[in-house]
Amino acid sequence: MKQKIAQLLIQAIEKIDFLVIDGVDMPAVAVERSRDPRHGDYASNLALTLAKQAKINPRELAAQIIAALPSDPAVVKVELAGPGFINFFIDPNAHHSIIKTIHELGPQFGLSQVGAGKKIQVEFVSANPTGPLHVGHGRGAAYGSAVANLLAAVGFQVHREYYVNDAGRQMDILATSIWLRYLEECGEVLSFPCNAYRGEYIREIAWSIHKDAGFEYRRPQALVLENIPADEAQGGDKEVHIDALIERAKTLLGPKLYRDFFQIGLDTILDDIKQDLHEFGVDYQQWFSERTLLNKGCVEQALERLRTSGYLYQQGGATWFASSRLGDEKDRVVVRENGQYTYFASDIAYHLNKLDRGFDQIIDIWGADHHGYIPRVKAAIKALGADSDKLTVLLVQFATLWRGDEKVPMSTRAGEFVTLRQLRGEVGKDAARFFYVLRRSEQHMDFDLKLATEKTNENPVFYVQYAYARVCSVLRQLDEKNGQRNWLLGMENLDLLSADLEIQLIHSLARYPEVLEKAALQHEPHQLAHYLRELAHEFHTYYNSHQFLVEEAPLRDARLNLICAFKHVLGNGLDLLGINKPESM
RNA sequence: GCGCUUGUAGCUCAACCGGAUAGAGCACCAGCCUUCUAAGCUGGGGGUUGCAGGUUCGAUUCCUGCCAAGCGCGCCA
Structure with a gap:
């Protein structure tokens, strides 16, 4: 209908002589749904945008456009309003047909093909496998999977990917942390480094290793700590301290045994993350390993390409990438x-790999x-000879956690954080996902756990599910x-749905495809969430207000057809947001 | 200090890439269950869109300058 009106407007303009003669530039003809019913169903500001170039009063121009407008059976009235808006009133019966369309298309209704034939990659979460996901990652997971679903809904071929920093x-700090906890399990007494991972899950992994392998990895405390520089608590440098311990672990255990800790830690935590995300309704096409990239020599290849194009140089013993020549603030x-x-360096290789896989668009x-990292990655893509516009980086603000008036401290290293799993346990998957996705991703967000747990009844997700x-x-x-129930009888009597609320609901259902497309192309699932609400x-x-x-029979069946159409649309929307559709509550 | 992001009702957030009288939810007040689930509905109060300028028919939206918050500015990831 939008397109139809735009067509009518274009035809009208082509008939107005002085616009053609003066060679006025045609703006993209904007037709919007009216926000206020008194302004009809659709409105165009065409006359307002053209008036300046045409050097004519907008209202006068609008009047001429209206006069030149071809007639169309679906358009029952056209009005000139305000400073020069052209409002279109549509035949109500034309609206009713949307119910038929929804029933015919079912789950397909609202989907479009604007992205057809385009491969798009969405990489999201990609948290380091050094601990369980926390509520900050949860926001990225909910947002990322909703964006991916939306893009798929408008026709893109979507590839969901998690980059594993293995x-x-x-990762060395992780392996060493587990080993030190293991030594404690074995009865060795040592002070735990402040820069190591302190979470309880580290102890659990250590305990499990001890249970399976006994004392095989035990080394005496004296050897472990011999000549190790002091930790921060003792007036030393925590980074130097932990690095020394990593080296000590490698030498005392040897490459093979050290690798056991590395691998068991990685596997345990990554499996946990995968399971966690799966239960959160988030699944990937691919888990991409950074280590694989290194082992295959991809990093060296990527750097070689930069070197060939003259973007690498040596200074102070290190190799630098001249990213400042391509928009970054420094090399x-x-x-x-x-x-x-x-x-x-491995991130450059990773993005080269993404480009080589032939995606038309890459979303990180x-x-x-x-955010400060964006210019250097874009610079790298340019230096590799590719189009940096292929990469879109979407940012998700971290949630600030509160329990009532108290701010909840968040520190991965210290192991002080509320995990995504805890959140799911407390408020449930659906509430968490809806809560996350209700806000624009760049918006700072206060997440009050007390409110979320105590007042789950007031969570908007129940409202929609209800x-x-x-x-x-x-x-x-x-x-x-x-x-x-006679489906056909209902369809034949859709014109009985003439109450204001019925007309309004039908209008809103008809908007769904536009909502989807916009939410998808702008990467803003909150638009869908708000629409569903x-x-x-x-x-x-x-x-x-109405009995169904x-x-x-004619009225009943018409109403049933309407509410079934509503059920279809609401259900489709909830699916895209990864939220359950309860048959009863 | 420089850069990015954000600033809208008491609180949490919207506002369709510049549109018509800035909207919801929560909280507060007053109503609605012998009728398809009251996790619902109806009505009400609530605003100088951080501040000051500018651009134009028209600005929450774009530009400039301030103010405030968050983040970033490593041979960390």
Whole structure:
């Protein structure tokens, strides 16, 4: 309908001589749904945008456009309003046909093909496998999977991916942390480094290793701590302290035994993350290992390409990437003085790999604290000779956690954080997902656990689910009363749905495809969430003021067809957000 | 100090890439269950959109400058 009106407007403009003669530039013809019913169903600001170029009063121009407008059976009235808006009133019967469309298309209704033929990768969460996911990751998970689902709904071929940082210093700290806890299990007495991972899950892994392997990995405390520089608590440098302990672990255990700790820690935690996300309704096409990238020599290849294009140079014993020539604020080290790659080096290789896989678009979803990282990755893509516009980085602000008036401290290293699993246990998957996705991702967010746990009844997700359950309940009632339902009869009598609330609900249902497309292309699932809440509200109001299971069959069947259409749309929307559709509550 | 993000009702958030009288939820007040689930509905109070300018028919939206908050500015990830 939007397109149809735009077409009519274009035809009208082409008939107005002075616009054609003066060669006025045509703006993209904007047709919007009216917010206020008094402004009709659709409105265009075309005259307002053209008026300046045409050097004519907007209202006068609008009047001329209206006069030149071809007639169309679906358009019953056109009005000039305000400073020069053109409002279109649509034949109500034309709206009713949307119910038929929804029933015919079912789960397909609202889907579109704007992204057809395009491969798009969405990488999200990608938390280091050094501990369980916390509520900050939960937001990225809910947001990322909703974005991915939306993109798939508008036709993109979507590839969901988790980048596993299974190489690098953090993993060494993890392995060493587990080993030290293991030594404690074995009865060795040592002070635990302040920079090691202190969470309870580390003890559990250590305990389990001790249970399976006994004392095989035990080394005496004296050997472990011999000549180790002091920790921060003793006036030393915590980084130097932990690095020394990592080296000590490697030498005392040897490569093979050390690797056991590394691998068991990684496997245990990664399995936990996978399970956690799965239970949260988040699944991936691929878990991409950083270590694999290194082992295959991809990092060296990527750097070689940069070197060939003249973007690498040596300074101070390190290898630098001249990212400042491509928009970054300074150059970045890719190979350290000690010969090791930086994290950034493998990230360059990873993005090269993404490009090589032929995605038309690449979406990275990061925590907002990484925003300073964007220019250097874009610079790397440019230096590799690719189009940096292919990469879109979407940022998710961390949630600040509160328990009532008290701020909850969050520190992965210290093991002080509320895990995603705890959150799910307390408020449930559906409430958590809806709560996360109700807000724009860049918006700072206060998450009050006390409120979320104490007042789950007031969580908006129940409101929306309740609407769904109510439709199911009506249909059950019909069954119990042995009521007949004639689908065809309902379709033939859709014009009986003439109450304001019915018209309103139908309008809203018709909007769904536009909501989906916009939410998808703008990467804003909150638009869908808000829409679903409004839709549920309109249904609840309707439910409270009209009886559906009435005696007169034509009206009853028409109403049932309407609320079933509502059920379809609401259900589709909830599916995309990864929220359950309860048949009863 | 520089950069990115954010600032909208008491609180949490919307506002369709510049549109018409800035909207919801929570909280507060007053009503609605012998009728398809009251986890619901109806009505009410609530606002100088951080501040000050600018751009134009028109600004919460764009530009500039301040103010405030968060984050970033490693040979960490």
